[in-house]
Amino acid sequence: MNVFIEVTLDLLQGFGTTVYIFAVTLALSLPLGLIIAFGAMSSFKPLRAVIKAIVWVVRGTPLMLQIIAIFYGPYLLFGISGFDRVPSVIVAFVVNYACYFSEIFRGGIEGVPAGQREAAQALGMTRTQAFTHVILLQVVKRVVPPMSNEIITLVKDTSLARIISVAEIIMSAQEYARAGLIWPIFYTGVFYLVFVGALTLLFNFIEKKLEYIKI
Amino acid sequence: MEFLRVEGLRKKFSQTEVLKGIDFNLQKGKILVIIGASGSGKTTLLRCLNFINLPDCGKIFLGGELLFDGSKKYTERELREKRLKFGLVFQSFNLFPQYTSLDNVRLAADLLIKERTMKNKTLRAELLAENRRRAEELLVAVGLGEKLSAYPSELSGGQQQRVAIARALAAEPDVLCFDEPTSALDPWLSDEVLKLIRSLVGRTMIVVTHEMEFARKVGDYVLFMENGEIVEEGLPDEIFSNPKNERTKAFLMRGGNVE
Numbered sequence: 001m002n003v004f005i006e007v008t009l010d011l012l013q014g015f016g017t018t019v020y021i022f023a024v025t026l027a028l029s030l031p032l033g034l035i036i037a038f039g040a041m042s043s044f045k046p047l048r049a050v051i052k053a054i055v056w057v058v059r060g061t062p063l064m065l066q067i068i069a070i071f072y073g074p075y076l077l078f079g080i081s082g083f084d085r086v087p088s089v090i091v092a093f094v095v096n097y098a099c100y101f102s103e104i105f106r107g108g109i110e111g112v113p114a115g116q117r118e119a120a121q122a123l124g125m126t127r128t129q130a131f132t133h134v135i136l137l138q139v140v141k142r143v144v145p146p147m148s149n150e151i152i153t154l155v156k157d158t159s160l161a162r163i164i165s166v167a168e169i170i171m172s173a174q175e176y177a178r179a180g181l182i183w184p185i186f187y188t189g190v191f192y193l194v195f196v197g198a199l200t201l202l203f204n205f206i207e208k209k210l211e212y213i214k215i
Numbered sequence: 216m217e218f219l220r221v222e223g224l225r226k227k228f229s230q231t232e233v234l235k236g237i238d239f240n241l242q243k244g245k246i247l248v249i250i251g252a253s254g255s256g257k258t259t260l261l262r263c264l265n266f267i268n269l270p271d272c273g274k275i276f277l278g279g280e281l282l283f284d285g286s287k288k289y290t291e292r293e294l295r296e297k298r299l300k301f302g303l304v305f306q307s308f309n310l311f312p313q314y315t316s317l318d319n320v321r322l323a324a325d326l327l328i329k330e331r332t333m334k335n336k337t338l339r340a341e342l343l344a345e346n347r348r349r350a351e352e353l354l355v356a357v358g359l360g361e362k363l364s365a366y367p368s369e370l371s372g373g374q375q376q377r378v379a380i381a382r383a384l385a386a387e388p389d390v391l392c393f394d395e396p397t398s399a400l401d402p403w404l405s406d407e408v409l410k411l412i413r414s415l416v417g418r419t420m421i422v423v424t425h426e427m428e429f430a431r432k433v434g435d436y437v438l439f440m441e442n443g444e445i446v447e448e449g450l451p452d453e454i455f456s457n458p459k460n461e462r463t464k465a466f467l468m469r470g471g472n473v474e
Contacts, residue, residue, distance in 0.1 A: 119309035123323035214368035
């Protein structure tokens, strides 16, 4: 029993890092994703081309490779030390997830019928008012289901951080495995399941709250 | 006295010229009806009057003053001021699905009030309350006093279009435009909307419609458009009983439901 408590506490500490990476990534990549989405829809062609290229590279290469590139890249290329381990992981995750989110946002924004914006305009709303008071909530309604999918993937992707020795929960469990204790590695699954379960409840709640909007 | 004058309005979408020089004028309180086949440019004309699409050239005068000149560049802010002069009721209603009928009707004016009363909180509260009352009155006037807190999805098509009309009236436009307001509705739902539009007599209105009987009874003046041009215009009785142009005749024959 003592071992179980010890392992649980130890894994909880690793899970703290997991949740930290998750929360910071989410908080930064959502707004960045919206900005990228606006860039991708800009009427300024060169900007659109640049954004498209970035999204192509980020979605076209493994996240693990991106983490390695951001952590080791500055030193290998320019001989300077770049970010620390945790910040490296966060930068890689934020950029990666912002690109995925941007595509979801773009789909959500473009999915709102043009008539909604036109009706707002015809009533004398400014573009900003039309976006914040008419378009935005309809976008939210559209993006919640694909977004919840992506966010749940993020929870599990955080385990990639151990590639540059960030002590998230899987890495904590691996220490035990190395010492001959195997079960903690499977025990980590419980932590993920509980966390993802809570998120699923939250998303269901949000979907329910938006159910009154029929689009 | 002429209230609205449109001169040489043209609009091109990439290579296609949709409006090839539209001229007409309209007196205050009169109803102008525009008929014509789909693709003749009627809708684009209304969208240009509401500055949803910007005319490439031509002039729009309202109340004797130049409102829009296609050769000038306007800022988004200036265009917004101009948009307030015209109202538009859409074919597909375009109600905002996340708002109740009441909120659909009062939203735009609420935002305008909030914008204009940044400092004066008491005045703001007063104006907002007044706007709410007015929105309620408008919904009662269009026969939806019972549906103030209904969402668009809970209303029939005819009811939705009546909310949309109340919403357009709430902005107090000088000219109210209707873009085929009943073509998305079943015949029996069309009637309630057409009846409502008839009850608005006295306002300056432009109605694009396929309802020939309505056009004849309610219109004060009729334009027939084809291929981006006004082919024939005149009083409803002249156009419908005695069209002079061959194309008008052909269109009305196909229309079938005249008389």
